[in-house]
Amino acid sequence: MTADPTRFILVEPSHPGNVGAAARAMKVMGFVDLVLVAPRYADVLTHPDAHAMASGATDVLAAARIVSTLVDALDGVSYACATAMTPRDFGPATHAPRALLPSLATSTHRIAFVFGSERYGLSNDDVYRCHACLSIPTAPGYGSLNLAQAVQLIAYEWRQALGGFAVEPRTAAPTWADGPALQGLLDHWQRVLVELDYLDPAAPKKLMPRLLQLAHRVGLTTDELNILRGIARAIEKRTATSPPGSGTSDPRY
Amino acid sequence: MTADPTRFILVEPSHPGNVGAAARAMKVMGFVDLVLVAPRYADVLTHPDAHAMASGATDVLAAARIVSTLVDALDGVSYACATAMTPRDFGPATHAPRALLPSLATSTHRIAFVFGSERYGLSNDDVYRCHACLSIPTAPGYGSLNLAQAVQLIAYEWRQALGGFAVEPRTAAPTWADGPALQGLLDHWQRVLVELDYLDPAAPKKLMPRLLQLAHRVGLTTDELNILRGIARAIEKRTATSPPGSGTSDPRY
Numbered sequence: 001m002t003a004d005p006t007r008f009i010l011v012e013p014s015h016p017g018n019v020g021a022a023a024r025a026m027k028v029m030g031f032v033d034l035v036l037v038a039p040r041y042a043d044v045l046t047h048p049d050a051h052a053m054a055s056g057a058t059d060v061l062a063a064a065r066i067v068s069t070l071v072d073a074l075d076g077v078s079y080a081c082a083t084a085m086t087p088r089d090f091g092p093a094t095h096a097p098r099a100l101l102p103s104l105a106t107s108t109h110r111i112a113f114v115f116g117s118e119r120y121g122l123s124n125d126d127v128y129r130c131h132a133c134l135s136i137p138t139a140p141g142y143g144s145l146n147l148a149q150a151v152q153l154i155a156y157e158w159r160q161a162l163g164g165f166a167v168e169p170r171t172a173a174p175t176w177a178d179g180p181a182l183q184g185l186l187d188h189w190q191r192v193l194v195e196l197d198y199l200d201p202a203a204p205k206k207l208m209p210r211l212l213q214l215a216h217r218v219g220l221t222t223d224e225l226n227i228l229r230g231i232a233r234a235i236e237k238r239t240a241t242s243p244p245g246s247g248t249s250d251p252r253y
Numbered sequence: 254m255t256a257d258p259t260r261f262i263l264v265e266p267s268h269p270g271n272v273g274a275a276a277r278a279m280k281v282m283g284f285v286d287l288v289l290v291a292p293r294y295a296d297v298l299t300h301p302d303a304h305a306m307a308s309g310a311t312d313v314l315a316a317a318r319i320v321s322t323l324v325d326a327l328d329g330v331s332y333a334c335a336t337a338m339t340p341r342d343f344g345p346a347t348h349a350p351r352a353l354l355p356s357l358a359t360s361t362h363r364i365a366f367v368f369g370s371e372r373y374g375l376s377n378d379d380v381y382r383c384h385a386c387l388s389i390p391t392a393p394g395y396g397s398l399n400l401a402q403a404v405q406l407i408a409y410e411w412r413q414a415l416g417g418f419a420v421e422p423r424t425a426a427p428t429w430a431d432g433p434a435l436q437g438l439l440d441h442w443q444r445v446l447v448e449l450d451y452l453d454p455a456a457p458k459k460l461m462p463r464l465l466q467l468a469h470r471v472g473l474t475t476d477e478l479n480i481l482r483g484i485a486r487a488i489e490k491r492t493a494t495s496p497p498g499s500g501t502s503d504p505r506y
Contacts, residue, residue, distance in 0.1 A: 021399060021402070024397070024399060024402075025399075025402055027392065027395050028391040028392055028395055028396060028397060028398050029391065029392060030392035053399075055397055055399070056395060056397050057395070085423055086422065086423055086424050087424075088423055088424065089424075090424065091424070093422075094420055094422055094423070095420070096417075096420045098413065099420075135420045136409070137412075137413075137417050137418035137419065137420050138281040138282065138283075138418060139280065139281055139282060139283035139418060140418065142280050142281055142309060142310070143281060144277070144281060144308055144309050145281050145405075146274060146277060146278075146306075146308070146401075148399075148402070149274070149277075149278055149401070149402060149405040152398075152402040152405055152406060153405060153406065153409055156389070156406055159390075160351065160390075164349075164390050165390035165391060165392060165393065166390065167347055167348070167349045167352075167388045167390050169339065169346075169347055170338050170339055170341055170347070171339050171340075171341065171342075171343065171344070
Protein backbone atom coordinates (compact mmCIF):
# COMPACT_ATOMS: atom_id res chain seq x y z
CA MET A 1 0.00 0.00 0.00
CA THR A 2 1.29 3.44 -0.87
CA ALA A 3 0.60 5.72 2.06
CA ASP A 4 -1.19 8.96 1.34
CA PRO A 5 0.74 12.09 2.38
CA THR A 6 -2.26 13.51 4.23
CA ARG A 7 -1.36 14.57 7.77
CA PHE A 8 -3.50 14.20 10.87
CA ILE A 9 -2.75 16.67 13.66
CA LEU A 10 -4.05 16.28 17.23
CA VAL A 11 -3.76 19.47 19.26
CA GLU A 12 -3.25 18.93 23.01
CA PRO A 13 -4.77 15.45 23.23
CA SER A 14 -5.37 14.36 26.84
CA HIS A 15 -6.01 10.62 26.73
CA PRO A 16 -3.33 8.24 25.45
CA GLY A 17 -6.08 5.76 24.55
CA ASN A 18 -7.57 8.30 22.16
CA VAL A 19 -4.20 8.87 20.50
CA GLY A 20 -3.83 5.12 19.95
CA ALA A 21 -7.38 4.79 18.66
CA ALA A 22 -6.78 7.73 16.31
CA ALA A 23 -3.66 6.00 14.92
CA ARG A 24 -5.71 2.88 14.24
CA ALA A 25 -8.52 4.92 12.67
CA MET A 26 -6.02 6.58 10.33
CA LYS A 27 -4.28 3.38 9.34
CA VAL A 28 -7.42 1.45 8.41
CA MET A 29 -8.06 4.24 5.92
CA GLY A 30 -4.48 4.22 4.62
CA PHE A 31 -3.08 7.31 6.37
CA VAL A 32 0.10 7.21 8.47
CA ASP A 33 1.34 10.80 9.08
CA LEU A 34 0.41 11.72 12.66
CA VAL A 35 1.63 14.84 14.48
CA LEU A 36 0.74 15.74 18.08
CA VAL A 37 0.85 19.33 19.30
CA ALA A 38 1.71 19.69 23.00
CA PRO A 39 0.03 16.50 24.24
CA ARG A 40 -0.89 16.37 27.92
CA TYR A 41 1.53 13.47 28.50
CA ALA A 42 4.96 13.81 26.90
CA ASP A 43 5.28 10.00 26.77
CA VAL A 44 1.88 9.49 25.17
CA LEU A 45 3.33 7.75 22.09
CA THR A 46 4.74 4.94 24.24
CA HIS A 47 1.94 4.90 26.84
CA PRO A 48 0.39 1.43 27.36
CA ASP A 49 -3.15 2.76 26.74
CA ALA A 50 -2.07 4.25 23.43
CA HIS A 51 -0.51 0.96 22.36
CA ALA A 52 -3.52 -1.07 23.47
CA MET A 53 -5.95 1.09 21.48
CA ALA A 54 -3.65 1.31 18.45
CA SER A 55 -3.89 -2.46 18.05
CA GLY A 56 -1.95 -3.21 14.83
CA ALA A 57 -1.24 0.49 14.17
CA THR A 58 1.68 0.92 16.58
CA ASP A 59 3.88 1.72 13.54
CA VAL A 60 1.85 4.93 13.14
CA LEU A 61 2.58 5.83 16.78
CA ALA A 62 6.27 4.98 16.36
CA ALA A 63 6.54 7.32 13.35
CA ALA A 64 4.49 10.14 14.91
CA ARG A 65 6.09 13.46 15.86
CA ILE A 66 5.47 15.74 18.81
CA VAL A 67 5.78 19.51 18.28
CA SER A 68 4.92 22.45 20.49
CA THR A 69 2.67 24.61 18.29
CA LEU A 70 0.21 24.13 15.44
CA VAL A 71 2.42 26.26 13.19
CA ASP A 72 5.25 23.75 13.69
CA ALA A 73 2.88 20.93 12.82
CA LEU A 74 1.97 22.58 9.51
CA ASP A 75 5.40 22.35 7.86
CA GLY A 76 4.86 21.21 4.29
CA VAL A 77 1.08 21.61 4.60
CA SER A 78 -0.59 24.04 2.19
CA TYR A 79 -4.22 23.51 3.19
CA ALA A 80 -5.37 22.76 6.73
CA CYS A 81 -8.90 21.76 7.71
CA ALA A 82 -9.91 22.45 11.30
CA THR A 83 -12.51 20.03 12.64
CA ALA A 84 -14.36 22.86 14.32
CA MET A 85 -17.09 25.38 13.70
CA THR A 86 -16.19 28.84 12.42
CA PRO A 87 -15.44 31.05 15.46
CA ARG A 88 -18.30 33.40 16.32
CA ASP A 89 -16.44 36.53 15.26
CA PHE A 90 -15.04 35.43 11.91
CA GLY A 91 -12.90 32.71 10.38
CA PRO A 92 -12.82 30.10 7.62
CA ALA A 93 -16.24 28.93 6.47
CA THR A 94 -17.73 25.75 7.96
CA HIS A 95 -18.48 22.83 5.63
CA ALA A 96 -19.84 19.33 6.02
CA PRO A 97 -17.02 16.91 5.09
CA ARG A 98 -18.97 15.47 2.19
CA ALA A 99 -19.57 18.96 0.79
CA LEU A 100 -15.93 20.08 0.84
CA LEU A 101 -13.69 17.03 0.53
CA PRO A 102 -14.46 15.97 -3.06
CA SER A 103 -13.25 19.31 -4.44
CA LEU A 104 -10.21 19.24 -2.14
CA ALA A 105 -9.37 15.74 -3.38
CA THR A 106 -8.93 17.05 -6.91
CA SER A 107 -6.66 19.91 -5.78
CA THR A 108 -2.88 19.67 -5.66
CA HIS A 109 -2.67 20.83 -2.04
CA ARG A 110 -0.84 19.01 0.69
CA ILE A 111 -3.65 18.53 3.20
CA ALA A 112 -3.81 18.32 6.98
CA PHE A 113 -6.77 17.66 9.24
CA VAL A 114 -6.53 19.34 12.63
CA PHE A 115 -8.38 18.08 15.72
CA GLY A 116 -8.69 19.90 19.03
CA SER A 117 -8.38 18.55 22.56
CA GLU A 118 -11.07 16.32 24.05
CA ARG A 119 -12.22 18.96 26.51
CA TYR A 120 -11.83 22.29 24.76
CA GLY A 121 -11.65 21.62 21.05
CA LEU A 122 -9.53 24.07 19.06
CA SER A 123 -8.70 27.61 20.15
CA ASN A 124 -9.81 30.40 17.84
CA ASP A 125 -6.17 31.22 17.15
CA ASP A 126 -5.58 27.69 15.89
CA VAL A 127 -8.76 27.76 13.79
CA TYR A 128 -7.53 31.00 12.17
CA ARG A 129 -4.42 29.08 11.07
CA CYS A 130 -6.61 26.73 9.01
CA HIS A 131 -8.11 27.19 5.56
CA ALA A 132 -11.49 25.61 6.22
CA CYS A 133 -13.65 24.39 9.09
CA LEU A 134 -15.14 20.91 8.90
CA SER A 135 -18.17 20.04 10.98
CA ILE A 136 -19.44 16.47 11.15
CA PRO A 137 -23.24 16.69 11.03
CA THR A 138 -24.57 15.26 14.28
CA ALA A 139 -27.88 15.00 16.07
CA PRO A 140 -29.35 18.29 17.28
CA GLY A 141 -28.85 18.33 21.04
CA TYR A 142 -26.11 15.70 21.21
CA GLY A 143 -23.13 16.45 19.01
CA SER A 144 -20.46 15.07 21.31
CA LEU A 145 -18.20 12.93 19.12
CA ASN A 146 -15.30 11.11 20.74
CA LEU A 147 -11.96 12.38 19.38
CA ALA A 148 -10.93 9.05 17.84
CA GLN A 149 -14.35 8.65 16.27
CA ALA A 150 -14.10 12.10 14.70
CA VAL A 151 -10.71 11.06 13.29
CA GLN A 152 -12.31 7.86 11.99
CA LEU A 153 -15.14 9.67 10.21
CA ILE A 154 -12.86 12.29 8.63
CA ALA A 155 -10.31 9.65 7.56
CA TYR A 156 -13.13 7.62 6.02
CA GLU A 157 -14.70 10.55 4.19
CA TRP A 158 -11.31 11.71 2.92
CA ARG A 159 -10.45 8.22 1.69
CA GLN A 160 -13.83 8.05 -0.04
CA ALA A 161 -13.19 11.45 -1.65
CA LEU A 162 -9.78 10.21 -2.84
CA GLY A 163 -11.46 7.32 -4.64
CA GLY A 164 -11.91 4.83 -1.82
CA PHE A 165 -10.83 1.26 -1.39
CA ALA A 166 -12.59 -1.59 -3.12
CA VAL A 167 -14.80 -4.06 -1.32
CA GLU A 168 -13.45 -7.35 -2.65
CA PRO A 169 -16.08 -10.08 -2.86
CA ARG A 170 -14.87 -13.39 -1.41
CA THR A 171 -17.49 -15.45 -3.21
CA ALA A 172 -18.14 -15.87 -6.92
CA ALA A 173 -21.03 -13.83 -8.29
CA PRO A 174 -24.17 -15.99 -8.33
CA THR A 175 -25.83 -17.07 -11.58
CA TRP A 176 -29.28 -15.54 -11.62
CA ALA A 177 -32.20 -17.51 -13.01
CA ASP A 178 -33.56 -16.03 -16.24
CA GLY A 179 -37.19 -15.50 -17.31
CA PRO A 180 -37.80 -18.86 -19.04
CA ALA A 181 -36.23 -20.78 -16.13
CA LEU A 182 -38.51 -18.91 -13.74
CA GLN A 183 -41.57 -19.62 -15.89
CA GLY A 184 -40.59 -23.32 -15.92
CA LEU A 185 -40.49 -23.27 -12.11
CA LEU A 186 -43.86 -21.55 -11.86
CA ASP A 187 -45.46 -24.02 -14.32
CA HIS A 188 -44.04 -26.91 -12.29
CA TRP A 189 -45.34 -25.54 -9.00
CA GLN A 190 -48.73 -24.81 -10.60
CA ARG A 191 -49.12 -28.52 -11.50
CA VAL A 192 -48.05 -29.54 -7.98
CA LEU A 193 -50.41 -27.07 -6.30
CA VAL A 194 -53.33 -28.35 -8.38
CA GLU A 195 -52.38 -31.91 -7.44
CA LEU A 196 -52.30 -30.86 -3.77
CA ASP A 197 -55.81 -29.35 -4.08
CA TYR A 198 -54.32 -26.01 -3.01
CA LEU A 199 -54.92 -24.35 -6.38
CA ASP A 200 -58.35 -24.70 -7.96
CA PRO A 201 -57.89 -24.48 -11.77
CA ALA A 202 -61.50 -23.32 -12.08
CA ALA A 203 -60.88 -20.35 -9.70
CA PRO A 204 -57.15 -19.68 -9.70
CA LYS A 205 -57.60 -16.11 -8.43
CA LYS A 206 -54.20 -14.33 -8.39
CA LEU A 207 -52.14 -17.13 -6.85
CA MET A 208 -49.67 -17.68 -9.69
CA PRO A 209 -49.09 -13.94 -10.40
CA ARG A 210 -48.54 -13.46 -6.65
CA LEU A 211 -45.94 -16.23 -6.56
CA LEU A 212 -44.29 -14.77 -9.67
CA GLN A 213 -44.08 -11.37 -7.99
CA LEU A 214 -42.53 -13.00 -4.92
CA ALA A 215 -39.98 -14.81 -7.13
CA HIS A 216 -39.15 -11.58 -8.94
CA ARG A 217 -38.64 -9.69 -5.72
CA VAL A 218 -36.41 -12.36 -4.24
CA GLY A 219 -34.27 -12.73 -7.36
CA LEU A 220 -33.60 -16.50 -7.55
CA THR A 221 -30.21 -17.97 -8.35
CA THR A 222 -30.15 -21.08 -10.55
CA ASP A 223 -29.06 -23.10 -7.47
CA GLU A 224 -32.07 -21.87 -5.52
CA LEU A 225 -34.39 -22.48 -8.48
CA ASN A 226 -33.11 -26.06 -8.66
CA ILE A 227 -33.88 -26.54 -4.95
CA LEU A 228 -37.46 -25.34 -5.49
CA ARG A 229 -37.91 -27.65 -8.50
CA GLY A 230 -36.48 -30.51 -6.40
CA ILE A 231 -39.07 -29.86 -3.69
CA ALA A 232 -41.82 -29.81 -6.30
CA ARG A 233 -40.61 -33.17 -7.65
CA ALA A 234 -40.55 -34.63 -4.13
CA ILE A 235 -44.17 -33.56 -3.64
CA GLU A 236 -45.15 -35.09 -7.01
CA LYS A 237 -43.58 -38.41 -5.96
CA ARG A 238 -45.45 -38.46 -2.67
CA THR A 239 -48.83 -37.37 -4.08
CA ALA A 240 -48.56 -40.07 -6.78
CA THR A 241 -48.63 -42.72 -4.00
CA SER A 242 -50.96 -40.95 -1.52
CA PRO A 243 -54.71 -41.46 -1.48
CA PRO A 244 -56.45 -38.56 -3.26
CA GLY A 245 -57.69 -35.77 -1.02
CA SER A 246 -54.94 -36.23 1.61
CA GLY A 247 -53.17 -33.02 0.60
CA THR A 248 -52.70 -29.86 2.62
CA SER A 249 -55.54 -28.49 4.65
CA ASP A 250 -53.99 -25.01 4.91
CA PRO A 251 -56.36 -22.09 4.58
CA ARG A 252 -56.52 -20.97 0.96
CA TYR A 253 -54.64 -17.94 -0.44
CA MET B 254 -35.26 15.21 18.12
CA THR B 255 -37.39 12.32 16.92
CA ALA B 256 -35.37 9.15 17.32
CA ASP B 257 -35.07 6.94 14.30
CA PRO B 258 -36.39 3.38 14.82
CA THR B 259 -33.20 1.83 13.40
CA ARG B 260 -31.77 -0.82 15.74
CA PHE B 261 -28.11 -1.47 16.46
CA ILE B 262 -27.30 -5.01 17.58
CA LEU B 263 -23.97 -6.00 19.14
CA VAL B 264 -23.44 -9.76 19.20
CA GLU B 265 -21.30 -11.03 22.09
CA PRO B 266 -19.42 -7.80 22.78
CA SER B 267 -16.45 -8.33 25.13
CA HIS B 268 -15.38 -4.87 26.28
CA PRO B 269 -17.79 -2.66 28.26
CA GLY B 270 -15.88 0.39 26.99
CA ASN B 271 -16.77 -0.54 23.44
CA VAL B 272 -20.45 -0.89 24.33
CA GLY B 273 -20.42 2.58 25.89
CA ALA B 274 -18.55 4.07 22.92
CA ALA B 275 -21.04 2.40 20.55
CA ALA B 276 -23.94 3.99 22.46
CA ARG B 277 -22.31 7.40 22.10
CA ALA B 278 -21.59 6.78 18.41
CA MET B 279 -25.26 5.91 17.83
CA LYS B 280 -26.62 8.86 19.75
CA VAL B 281 -24.56 11.52 17.96
CA MET B 282 -26.18 10.26 14.78
CA GLY B 283 -29.67 10.24 16.29
CA PHE B 284 -30.13 6.50 16.94
CA VAL B 285 -31.12 5.11 20.34
CA ASP B 286 -32.27 1.47 19.96
CA LEU B 287 -29.43 -0.76 21.17
CA VAL B 288 -29.71 -4.52 21.74
CA LEU B 289 -26.88 -6.74 23.01
CA VAL B 290 -26.82 -10.46 22.26
CA ALA B 291 -25.12 -12.54 24.97
CA PRO B 292 -22.51 -10.00 26.05
CA ARG B 293 -19.42 -11.36 27.83
CA TYR B 294 -20.35 -9.47 31.01
CA ALA B 295 -23.97 -9.66 32.08
CA ASP B 296 -23.62 -6.31 33.89
CA VAL B 297 -22.05 -4.55 30.90
CA LEU B 298 -24.81 -1.93 30.70
CA THR B 299 -23.99 -0.64 34.17
CA HIS B 300 -20.22 -1.26 34.00
CA PRO B 301 -18.11 1.85 34.85
CA ASP B 302 -16.11 1.57 31.58
CA ALA B 303 -19.32 1.51 29.56
CA HIS B 304 -20.59 4.62 31.35
CA ALA B 305 -17.27 6.44 30.99
CA MET B 306 -17.13 5.84 27.24
CA ALA B 307 -20.85 6.57 26.74
CA SER B 308 -20.25 10.12 27.99
CA GLY B 309 -23.65 11.84 27.54
CA ALA B 310 -25.26 8.76 26.00
CA THR B 311 -25.94 6.81 29.19
CA ASP B 312 -29.67 7.06 28.36
CA VAL B 313 -29.01 4.76 25.40
CA LEU B 314 -27.36 2.24 27.74
CA ALA B 315 -30.22 2.55 30.23
CA ALA B 316 -32.77 1.75 27.51
CA ALA B 317 -30.73 -1.07 25.93
CA ARG B 318 -31.91 -4.69 26.09
CA ILE B 319 -29.93 -7.89 26.52
CA VAL B 320 -31.16 -11.03 24.76
CA SER B 321 -29.62 -14.44 24.27
CA THR B 322 -29.76 -14.99 20.50
CA LEU B 323 -29.68 -12.87 17.36
CA VAL B 324 -33.15 -14.16 16.43
CA ASP B 325 -34.49 -12.66 19.68
CA ALA B 326 -32.79 -9.37 18.83
CA LEU B 327 -34.54 -9.20 15.45
CA ASP B 328 -38.11 -8.88 16.76
CA GLY B 329 -39.82 -6.21 14.67
CA VAL B 330 -36.88 -6.04 12.24
CA SER B 331 -37.62 -6.84 8.60
CA TYR B 332 -34.18 -6.18 7.11
CA ALA B 333 -30.91 -6.88 8.91
CA CYS B 334 -27.48 -5.80 7.67
CA ALA B 335 -24.52 -7.82 8.96
CA THR B 336 -21.31 -5.83 9.18
CA ALA B 337 -19.34 -8.73 7.80
CA MET B 338 -18.16 -10.21 4.54
CA THR B 339 -20.26 -12.86 2.81
CA PRO B 340 -19.24 -16.26 4.24
CA ARG B 341 -16.98 -18.21 1.89
CA ASP B 342 -19.58 -20.84 1.07
CA PHE B 343 -22.60 -18.64 0.37
CA GLY B 344 -24.71 -15.95 1.98
CA PRO B 345 -26.07 -12.45 1.45
CA ALA B 346 -24.08 -10.33 -0.98
CA THR B 347 -21.46 -7.91 0.38
CA HIS B 348 -21.89 -4.17 -0.27
CA ALA B 349 -20.01 -1.03 0.61
CA PRO B 350 -22.29 1.03 2.92
CA ARG B 351 -22.46 3.90 0.47
CA ALA B 352 -23.54 1.55 -2.33
CA LEU B 353 -26.39 -0.10 -0.40
CA LEU B 354 -27.73 2.34 2.18
CA PRO B 355 -29.29 4.99 -0.10
CA SER B 356 -31.66 2.43 -1.65
CA LEU B 357 -32.41 0.97 1.78
CA ALA B 358 -33.22 4.45 3.08
CA THR B 359 -36.08 4.78 0.60
CA SER B 360 -37.52 1.36 1.52
CA THR B 361 -40.22 0.85 4.13
CA HIS B 362 -38.22 -1.78 6.02
CA ARG B 363 -37.52 -1.69 9.72
CA ILE B 364 -33.71 -1.89 9.67
CA ALA B 365 -31.12 -3.35 12.02
CA PHE B 366 -27.33 -3.24 11.80
CA VAL B 367 -25.64 -6.25 13.33
CA PHE B 368 -22.04 -6.18 14.63
CA GLY B 369 -19.99 -9.19 15.69
CA SER B 370 -17.70 -9.61 18.67
CA GLU B 371 -14.34 -7.83 18.85
CA ARG B 372 -12.35 -11.05 18.48
CA TYR B 373 -14.38 -13.27 16.19
CA GLY B 374 -16.79 -11.08 14.28
CA LEU B 375 -20.10 -12.72 13.35
CA SER B 376 -20.63 -16.46 13.02
CA ASN B 377 -21.77 -17.72 9.64
CA ASP B 378 -25.09 -18.79 11.19
CA ASP B 379 -25.70 -15.21 12.33
CA VAL B 380 -24.72 -13.80 8.94
CA TYR B 381 -27.24 -16.16 7.30
CA ARG B 382 -29.92 -14.52 9.46
CA CYS B 383 -29.21 -11.18 7.80
CA HIS B 384 -30.40 -9.79 4.47
CA ALA B 385 -27.19 -8.11 3.38
CA CYS B 386 -23.53 -7.91 4.32
CA LEU B 387 -21.92 -4.49 4.75
CA SER B 388 -18.17 -4.13 4.48
CA ILE B 389 -16.49 -0.83 5.31
CA PRO B 390 -13.81 -0.31 2.67
CA THR B 391 -10.44 -0.24 4.47
CA ALA B 392 -6.78 -0.21 3.54
CA PRO B 393 -5.51 -3.39 1.91
CA GLY B 394 -3.44 -5.17 4.55
CA TYR B 395 -4.91 -3.40 7.59
CA GLY B 396 -8.67 -3.62 7.80
CA SER B 397 -8.92 -3.86 11.57
CA LEU B 398 -11.64 -1.42 12.62
CA ASN B 399 -12.42 -1.04 16.31
CA LEU B 400 -16.01 -2.14 17.07
CA ALA B 401 -17.18 1.29 18.24
CA GLN B 402 -15.59 2.94 15.22
CA ALA B 403 -17.39 0.52 12.90
CA VAL B 404 -20.64 1.48 14.67
CA GLN B 405 -19.72 5.15 14.23
CA LEU B 406 -19.11 4.83 10.48
CA ILE B 407 -22.28 2.82 9.83
CA ALA B 408 -24.39 5.17 11.97
CA TYR B 409 -22.94 8.13 10.09
CA GLU B 410 -23.48 6.61 6.64
CA TRP B 411 -27.03 5.57 7.53
CA ARG B 412 -27.83 9.05 8.85
CA GLN B 413 -26.41 10.55 5.66
CA ALA B 414 -28.53 8.13 3.58
CA LEU B 415 -31.62 9.16 5.59
CA GLY B 416 -31.00 12.78 4.64
CA GLY B 417 -28.41 13.82 7.21
CA PHE B 418 -28.33 16.58 9.74
CA ALA B 419 -27.67 20.15 8.76
CA VAL B 420 -24.44 21.95 9.51
CA GLU B 421 -25.74 25.20 10.93
CA PRO B 422 -23.44 28.18 10.29
CA ARG B 423 -22.83 30.27 13.41
CA THR B 424 -21.72 33.33 11.49
CA ALA B 425 -23.60 35.42 8.93
CA ALA B 426 -22.70 34.75 5.31
CA PRO B 427 -20.05 37.27 4.20
CA THR B 428 -20.74 39.92 1.57
CA TRP B 429 -18.45 39.22 -1.36
CA ALA B 430 -16.85 42.11 -3.23
CA ASP B 431 -18.15 42.46 -6.79
CA GLY B 432 -16.19 43.11 -10.02
CA PRO B 433 -16.31 46.93 -10.00
CA ALA B 434 -15.26 47.07 -6.32
CA LEU B 435 -12.35 44.77 -7.11
CA GLN B 436 -11.32 46.90 -10.10
CA GLY B 437 -11.43 49.97 -7.85
CA LEU B 438 -9.09 48.24 -5.41
CA LEU B 439 -6.69 47.21 -8.16
CA ASP B 440 -6.63 50.75 -9.62
CA HIS B 441 -5.93 52.14 -6.16
CA TRP B 442 -3.07 49.73 -5.53
CA GLN B 443 -1.68 50.39 -9.02
CA ARG B 444 -1.34 54.11 -8.18
CA VAL B 445 0.29 53.28 -4.84
CA LEU B 446 2.72 50.79 -6.37
CA VAL B 447 3.80 53.35 -8.97
CA GLU B 448 4.30 55.90 -6.19
CA LEU B 449 6.39 53.32 -4.31
CA ASP B 450 8.58 52.78 -7.40
CA TYR B 451 7.59 49.10 -7.25
CA LEU B 452 5.60 49.24 -10.51
CA ASP B 453 7.24 50.85 -13.52
CA PRO B 454 4.41 52.25 -15.70
CA ALA B 455 6.75 52.02 -18.72
CA ALA B 456 7.29 48.26 -18.14
CA PRO B 457 4.36 46.98 -16.09
CA LYS B 458 4.91 43.37 -17.16
CA LYS B 459 2.07 41.19 -15.77
CA LEU B 460 1.98 42.60 -12.24
CA MET B 461 -1.61 43.90 -12.23
CA PRO B 462 -3.11 40.82 -13.97
CA ARG B 463 -1.21 38.64 -11.46
CA LEU B 464 -2.64 40.58 -8.52
CA LEU B 465 -6.10 40.36 -10.08
CA GLN B 466 -5.76 36.60 -10.38
CA LEU B 467 -4.69 36.41 -6.75
CA ALA B 468 -7.70 38.53 -5.72
CA HIS B 469 -10.04 36.32 -7.74
CA ARG B 470 -8.66 33.14 -6.22
CA VAL B 471 -8.92 34.44 -2.68
CA GLY B 472 -12.45 35.80 -3.13
CA LEU B 473 -12.46 39.04 -1.14
CA THR B 474 -15.25 40.10 1.18
CA THR B 475 -16.19 43.77 1.22
CA ASP B 476 -14.70 43.99 4.74
CA GLU B 477 -11.39 42.61 3.50
CA LEU B 478 -11.47 44.87 0.43
CA ASN B 479 -11.93 47.87 2.72
CA ILE B 480 -8.89 46.79 4.76
CA LEU B 481 -6.76 46.61 1.61
CA ARG B 482 -7.97 50.04 0.48
CA GLY B 483 -7.22 51.39 3.94
CA ILE B 484 -3.65 50.09 3.73
CA ALA B 485 -3.28 51.68 0.28
CA ARG B 486 -4.48 55.01 1.71
CA ALA B 487 -2.02 54.74 4.62
CA ILE B 488 0.81 54.23 2.15
CA GLU B 489 -0.35 57.21 0.07
CA LYS B 490 -0.31 59.39 3.18
CA ARG B 491 3.21 58.33 4.09
CA THR B 492 4.66 58.58 0.57
CA ALA B 493 3.17 62.08 0.21
CA THR B 494 5.46 63.21 3.09
CA SER B 495 8.50 60.96 2.37
CA PRO B 496 11.43 62.02 0.22
CA PRO B 497 11.12 60.58 -3.30
CA GLY B 498 13.01 57.34 -3.93
CA SER B 499 12.73 56.13 -0.33
CA GLY B 500 10.22 53.40 -1.28
CA THR B 501 10.64 49.67 -1.08
CA SER B 502 13.85 48.08 -2.25
CA ASP B 503 12.28 44.60 -2.59
CA PRO B 504 13.33 42.63 -5.63
CA ARG B 505 10.92 43.28 -8.47
CA TYR B 506 8.10 40.89 -9.44
